[in-house]
Amino acid sequence: MSRLAITGSAMMTSVGLDRDACFDALCAGRSGHRPFLWFDGNRFKVQNAYGIADAPLDEREPPLRASRWLVQVIERAVAEARLPADVLEHTPVIVGTGLRELRSAELWAREGQPLQAFQLHFEAAVAGLLRGNGPVITLSNACSAGNFALAVAEDMIRLGEADAVVVAGTDSLTESMVGLADRANPLKPERLQPFDRDRKGVILGEGAAALVIESPSAAAKRNIEPIAWLRGVGTSCDAFHETAPDPDGIAAAMREAHERSGRGPGQIDLLLAHGTGTALNDEAEIAAFRAVFGAQAARVAISGLKSMTGHTSGASAVVGVVTAIECMRRGVVPPTAGLEQVLAAGSDFDFVRGEARRMPIGNVQVNAFGFGGVNAVAILESAS
Amino acid sequence: MKTRPVFITGVGLDLPDTSSPESLTGPALSTSIERDPGVLRRKLGRGLTFKDHATRLALSAAHDALVDAGLPVHASEQRDQPRIGVAASSNFGNLDTVCRVAGTIGNGHVRDTSPLDLPNASSNVIASSIALRFGCKGLNLMFCSGGCSGVHAVHVLANAIRAGRIDRAIVVGVEVRNEFTSSLWARTVRAWLGADALVPPLVDGAAALLLESETSARARGVRPYAVVGPSASAPASSLAATLSALAHSVPGALDVWFTPNLHYPALADRVEAAWSTWARRPPAREDIAAIVGESYGVSGVLQCLRASTRLRASKEASAIVTSGGACSEATASLLITRPPTEWS
Numbered sequence: 046m047s048r049l050a051i052t053g054s055a056m057m058t059s060v061g062l063d064r065d066a067c068f069d070a071l072c073a074g075r076s077g078h079r080p081f082l083w084f085d086g087n088r089f090k091v092q093n094a095y096g097i098a099d100a101p102l103d104e105r106e107p108p109l110r111a112s113r114w115l116v117q118v119i120e121r122a123v124a125e126a127r128l129p130a131d132v133l134e135h136t137p138v139i140v141g142t143g144l145r146e147l148r149s150a151e152l153w154a155r156e157g158q159p160l161q162a163f164q165l166h167f168e169a170a171v172a173g174l175l176r177g178n179g180p181v182i183t184l185s186n187a188c189s190a191g192n193f194a195l196a197v198a199e200d201m202i203r204l205g206e207a208d209a210v211v212v213a214g215t216d217s218l219t220e221s222m223v224g225l226a227d228r229a230n231p232l233k234p235e236r237l238q239p240f241d242r243d244r245k246g247v248i249l250g251e252g253a254a255a256l257v258i259e260s261p262s263a264a265a266k267r268n269i270e271p272i273a274w275l276r277g278v279g280t281s282c283d284a285f286h287e288t289a290p291d292p293d294g295i296a297a298a299m300r301e302a303h304e305r306s307g308r309g310p311g312q313i314d315l316l317l318a319h320g321t322g323t324a325l326n327d328e329a330e331i332a333a334f335r336a337v338f339g340a341q342a343a344r345v346a347i348s349g350l351k352s353m354t355g356h357t358s359g360a361s362a363v364v365g366v367v368t369a370i371e372c373m374r375r376g377v378v379p380p381t382a383g384l385e386q387v388l389a390a391g392s393d394f395d396f397v398r399g400e401a402r403r404m405p406i407g408n409v410q411v412n413a414f415g416f417g418g419v420n421a422v423a424i425l426e427s428a429s
Numbered sequence: 430m431k432t433r434p435v436f437i438t439g440v441g442l443d444l445p446d447t448s449s450p451e452s453l454t455g456p457a458l459s460t461s462i463e464r465d466p467g468v469l470r471r472k473l474g475r476g477l478t479f480k481d482h483a484t485r486l487a488l489s490a491a492h493d494a495l496v497d498a499g500l501p502v503h504a505s506e507q508r509d510q511p512r513i514g515v516a517a518s519s520n521f522g523n524l525d526t527v528c529r530v531a532g533t534i535g536n537g538h539v540r541d542t543s544p545l546d547l548p549n550a551s552s553n554v555i556a557s558s559i560a561l562r563f564g565c566k567g568l569n570l571m572f573c574s575g576g577c578s579g580v581h582a583v584h585v586l587a588n589a590i591r592a593g594r595i596d597r598a599i600v601v602g603v604e605v606r607n608e609f610t611s612s613l614w615a616r617t618v619r620a621w622l623g624a625d626a627l628v629p630p631l632v633d634g635a636a637a638l639l640l641e642s643e644t645s646a647r648a649r650g651v652r653p654y655a656v657v658g659p660s661a662s663a664p665a666s667s668l669a670a671t672l673s674a675l676a677h678s679v680p681g682a683l684d685v686w687f688t689p690n691l692h693y694p695a696l697a698d699r700v701e702a703a704w705s706t707w708a709r710r711p712p713a714r715e716d717i718a719a720i721v722g723e724s725y726g727v728s729g730v731l732q733c734l735r736a737s738t739r740l741r742a743s744k745e746a747s748a749i750v751t752s753g754g755a756c757s758e759a760t761a762s763l764l765i766t767r768p769p770t771e772w773s
Contacts (some may be wrong), residue, residue: 059640084632088538089534089539090540098466136759138473141660143450144552146553150609151528151531153613154531155528155531156734161615161620161756162521162613162617163575165573165575165576167522167708168574168575168577168759178661178662178663178664178671179662180574180660180759180761181759182585182664183572184570184571185573186556187571197588197589199592200592203592204591204592221526221530221531222551222701225539225542226535226547227539228542228544228546229544263519280594282567282571283560283566284563284566284569285556288547363765393586393656402699415551416548416553416557416558417548417551417553417558417561417569418561419556424490
């Protein structure tokens with residue numbers, strides 16, 4: 046199976062407002078965990094999240110924050126890829142998001158802030174940037190939206206429909222999702238602790254990230270060196286339970302990713318896990334990983350970025366892919382911050398913890414699973 | 430990569446007072462949002478109690494598309510092969526849940542909310558509920574791209590079949606009418622066309638298609654309605670160029686064009702302009718919105734459904750469906766053609 050060129054990337058999260066700041070903070074094990082920025086803490090059990098402080102906190106929360114971040118990261122990724130205007134004009138944009146602009150809908154319904162129906166999705170936000178005829182497709186695929194967007198882009202390029210596709214993810218916090226997750230969790234997590242025996246559940250975060258994916262021949266024709274290769278994306282749906290994950294469905298997505306990418310457990314050096322710090326997710330992810338990787342499982346380095354960024358929902362997979370690319374370029378893996386006692390089911394696995402680890406990395410697997418049992422797994426290869 | 434044909438082999442509909450595709454030929458349908466809950470219960474049985482209205486409508490239409498295609502509707506009857514994917518297209522499906530829950534928290538505390546709302550707070554509840562209900566373990570996507578969303582869903586799932594990711598797909602479009610969605614749509618139309626603009630009622634309903642690879646259709650000996658062709662996007666101002674590029678990929682003249690919603694004068698002008706510049710014999714036109722009202726995220730799926738039944742019932746060979754274009758959104762078009770004669 047041929048590989049696709051990744052020629053541009055960008056990200057912003059609660060730990061850093063650009064890619065380098067973000068990656069450096071992740072390697073330093075720094076967390077973006079802070080008190081709610083605009084939500085009224087008196088109305089929640091949890092008091093913290095991993096928010097992006099991008100506007101004055103003594104003023105009203107501005108609408109359309111997720112749209113603004115999206116424009117910023119796409120602008121940077123496209124600039125790095127040096128996509129010329131005539132290509133950009135026909136470039137599809139696939140946006141993965143868990144919560145779209147539903148925060149703006151909440152601000153409209155509650156405070157009468159301005160909103161139009163078409164601002165719930167991202168076409169108008171990026172239209173000014175790309176001025177194009179390519180479709181702007183908003184995929185609201187819960188917490189695995191980013192990797193599903195990557196799968197859609199992969200098909201478009203492999204079928205010869207587009208030479209280049211912009212894949213992005215963006216999510217801002219909604220009171221409804223933060224509140225319902227808070228309501229459903231009998232515990233009160235102080236921080237997000239993936240794969241820890243004492244993990245208490247998920248805490249949401251904000252973030253955005255973007256990638257430019259191209260056919261290898263189109264990138265070569267433009268004399269652009271890829272920053273990494275996309276080998277393939279595997280997808281599945283558990284069709285098992287509304288919110289609880291199923292190891293069999295997760296394993297199916299991993300196997301499809303390996304089959305499509307021509308890269309198996311023996312070739313994967315690093316797993317950027319989905320790792321949401323919930324009792325069910327982390328157990329299911331570990332079980333599926335063991336089932337698929339077998340004897341190879343113990344030699345794969347594993348890290349969980351959500352320990353520092355929080356769960357950035359639909360953006361998290363693209364944040365994971367952009368981070369994976371930096372790991373391969375720089376030969377360093379951020380730690381899973383705050384992982385003190387590894388859960389029993391994964392005690393024989395090689396979690397990167399304490400501090401960042403220097404290591405050569407040829408191939409990375411990025412996991413993403415979402416509400417409704419929607420799973421998407423991406424396999425990336427180093428450009429060097 | 431070799432492109433494999435993708436067929437439409439089943440259609441399903443849940444609109445006020447009708448589930449019959451024939452009703453789309455007119456007159457205008459009821460704009461009621463009342464439904465007999467017994468109909469849905471008889472069709473789908475138990476397990477609907479905590480599903481939101483949009484999910485119920487989508488399940489109903491998906492059920493009918495599976496039955497129409499001659500496929501099983503019980504999850505236990507599905508096997509891992511062939512792989513079935515799901516796409517749902519909706520912009521307003523869970524808007525009421527989100528706004529209502531935010532209101533509850535804003536006026537009180539998270540403990541006043543119901544954890545049963547949690548699945549419905551995630552916009553993809555429609556697509557994942559279809560998968561859960563009918564046992565579909567392939568790619569599962571929720572499209573929320575405005576008026577183009579339905580065309581995006583059909584096109585992307587057809588691509589997933591062409592790319593060998595899945596063998597079949599259920600594609601559903603659904604929108605719901607309630608105080609939140611009606612209010613948001615009305616203010617959007619008035620911001621676009623002026624404060625005195627006449628706002629068409631939002632559809633409260635769902636449409637579904639069953640897409641299938643040639644191999645899968647052949648193995649079942651099923652007779653397809655139509656073939657899913659290429660897609661193109663463009664601002665409403667460059668509709669003519671887009672349509673002519675798509676129409677060029679059919680051998681004869683294009684037979685029928687399913688237009689964007691002609692209710693809006695600004696969009697109707699664009700449609701007239703594109704139609705008047707047609708190089709060869711201009712196609713017949715059909716405006717589904719005249720029958721169902723504003724169907725937004727449903728429209729692309731609904732137009733494909735109508736194109737499927739129209740091509741089967743006539744000698745016509747090709748249709749283009751064009752969605753979107755309202756409120757300055759882009760348009761998305763898709764070519765639908767009659768299956769090769771060996772299939773009819």
